[in-house]
Amino acid sequence: MSQDSLQQRAADLLQHAGIRIDGDAPTDIRVHDERIYARVFAHGSLGLGEAYMDGWWDADDLPGLMTRLLTSRLDEHLRTLDTLIAHFKARFVNLQRGEHSFEIGKAHYDLGNDLFQAMLGKRLVYSCGYWAHADNLDDAQAAKLDLVCRKLQLRRGQRVLDIGCGWGEALKYAAENYGIEGVGITVSEQQAEFARELCRGLPIEIRLQDYHELDERFDAVYSIGMFEHVGGRNYRAYFETVRRCLKDGGLSLLHCIGSNNTPARPDPWIEKYIFPNSMIPAASQVTAALEGLFVVEDWHNFGPDYDRTLSAWRANFDAAWPQLAADYDERFRRMWHYYLAASTAVFRSRRDQLWQLVLSPDGVPGGLRVPR
Numbered sequence: 001m002s003q004d005s006l007q008q009r010a011a012d013l014l015q016h017a018g019i020r021i022d023g024d025a026p027t028d029i030r031v032h033d034e035r036i037y038a039r040v041f042a043h044g045s046l047g048l049g050e051a052y053m054d055g056w057w058d059a060d061d062l063p064g065l066m067t068r069l070l071t072s073r074l075d076e077h078l079r080t081l082d083t084l085i086a087h088f089k090a091r092f093v094n095l096q097r098g099e100h101s102f103e104i105g106k107a108h109y110d111l112g113n114d115l116f117q118a119m120l121g122k123r124l125v126y127s128c129g130y131w132a133h134a135d136n137l138d139d140a141q142a143a144k145l146d147l148v149c150r151k152l153q154l155r156r157g158q159r160v161l162d163i164g165c166g167w168g169e170a171l172k173y174a175a176e177n178y179g180i181e182g183v184g185i186t187v188s189e190q191q192a193e194f195a196r197e198l199c200r201g202l203p204i205e206i207r208l209q210d211y212h213e214l215d216e217r218f219d220a221v222y223s224i225g226m227f228e229h230v231g232g233r234n235y236r237a238y239f240e241t242v243r244r245c246l247k248d249g250g251l252s253l254l255h256c257i258g259s260n261n262t263p264a265r266p267d268p269w270i271e272k273y274i275f276p277n278s279m280i281p282a283a284s285q286v287t288a289a290l291e292g293l294f295v296v297e298d299w300h301n302f303g304p305d306y307d308r309t310l311s312a313w314r315a316n317f318d319a320a321w322p323q324l325a326a327d328y329d330e331r332f333r334r335m336w337h338y339y340l341a342a343s344t345a346v347f348r349s350r351r352d353q354l355w356q357l358v359l360s361p362d363g364v365p366g367g368l369r370v371p372r
Contacts (some may be wrong), residue, residue: 001257003038005032005057005077006037006038006041007021007034007037009037009041010037010040010041011018013074014029014074015070016072016074017068017071017072017074018072019065019068019069021133026059026060026061026064027059027060027061027064027065027068028059028065029030029058029065030054030057030058030059030192031057031058031306032044032049032055032057032058033054033055033056033057036051036056038044038056038247038276039056043268044159044268045075046267046269046272047168047237049269049273049335049338049342050269052334052338053273053331053334053335053338054331055132055334057308062287062337062341063310063340063341063344063345063348064339065341066184066341066342066344066345067344067345067348067349069345070345070346070349071349095336099251109168111286112190112327112370113167113194114324114327115127115328116167118316118317118319118320118323118324119313119316119317119320120141120313120316121136121138121141121165121312121316122138122141122177123138123141123142123145123169123173124166124167124169124194125141125144125145125166125167125169125170125224126166126226127144127166127224127255128144128225128255128302128303128309128354129141129143129144129305129308129309129312130143130144130147130300130302130305131143131305131308131309132302132305132372137309137312137313137314137316140305140309140312141169142173144168144255145169145173145174146173146177146280146293147356147364147371148170148174148222148224148253148356149173149174149177149178150371151251151253151298151356151358151370151371152220152222152251152252152253153220153251154174154178154180155178155179155180156178156179156180156222157180157181158178158180158181158219158220159180159182159183159217159218159219160174160180160181160182160183160218160219160220160221160222161180161183161184161185161214161218161220161221161222161245162183162184162185162222162223162224163183163185163211163214163221163222163226163241163242164186164211164223164224164225164226164229165184165186165191165195165206166184166186166188166191166195166224167191167194167195167198168184168191168194168195168196168198168199168204168206168213169198169304170184170222170224171184171195171199171202171204171360172198172199172202172204175195175202175203175204175317176200180203180220181203181204181243182203182204182205183204183205183206183207184199184204184205184206184207185206185207185208185209185210185211185214186206186207186208186209187208187209187210188208188335189208192206192207192208208233208295210236211238211241212241213217214241214244214245215244215245216245217246217247218245218246218247218249218250219250220246220250220251220252221242221245221246221252221253222249222252222253222254222255223242223253223254223255223256224255225255225256225257226256227254227255227256227281228257228275228278228279228280228281229275229277229278229279230279231277231278231279232263232282232285235281235285235286235288235289235298236288236289238289239289239290239293239294239354240293242293242294242359243293243294243361245362248361248362249360249361250360250361251297251358251359251360251364251368252355252358252359252360253356253357253358253359254286254296254356254359255354255355255356256281256353256354256355257280257281257306257352257353257354257355258281258282258283258286258301258303258335258351258352258353258354258355259280259281259282259350259351259352259353260282260350260353261280261351262282263279263280263281263282263284265287266278266279269338269341269342270339270342273335273339274339279358280352286355286357290359293361294359294360294361295359295360295361295362295363295364295366296357296358296359297358297359297360297363297367298356298357298358298368298370299356300355300356300357300358300370300372301353301354301355302354302356303306303346303347303350303352303354303355304348304350305354306343306344306347306348306352306354306364307344310340310343310344310347312345313340314337314340314341314344316348317336317340319331346354356372
């Protein structure tokens, strides 16, 4: 197909999303390199993202453009071999078990604490904030941590497990405000080192450990923003681990992104550049994995709050870029912009959700009134 034909085909597709090539609207695409059309039609979302990283196109409102693309489902017209390979691997290959479980730590979470400290705000909490009564990122993250503690009904002296503890902020908050002692596990060396220093002087132990290895008892078990790295073939094993570690009468909370889509459909660009071996769960997968292990006491969706969280992260990242530029190049900056914009669009278009599930082993007698 000729260059002109490819460009016309692209223009016709984009018209369905209200996007023009080289138009004047903030959500219009400005093309700097005509090779973009062949690249995108050959490689779909992977080609679109790589072309942006290489400076082949721009948009004044990148999250807005990508929201239009997803809302109009134009991505479904660009399924390529790269897409099929990513979906095949996610469905049939267990990429989250054994040595593979540590790959995400090295590839993403060990990029540098300086990057995440600059982006995430006062607390290094790399998950959706709770904006019901907050008007800034720091307050939204504190509200989320407190919401988790209240849902779990944490009390002084309880022993709590944080699966995927990140930089230790959630355990620190719970120890300082609810008097608990805790164990946090992570697969990132940099996170573990930071968390140990952050929680120094508190009754908290931080381990570099795979959750499958856990076999000890806790009053409460939670996971915030980690389940996305578990993988569909391991969901049952994850919940079996939680059940094994949770005392009778205890509560567990799962905070994770959830998809409206069919299972095992990771994006090839995200898989390659941001979160290797990751998978967003579908509700059908979660409920099947829970059967016979837990009662779902509450299922809370506040996915739209991720739009505000990601927008705040991008503003922080841009403000810190003059300092970060000494360690990260321009292609990384564009890659990170694309990642945050694509993520914003996924939630703004309501393709993905943010779920908090409260679970009990045998059901709370009389039911559980879960706070909001």
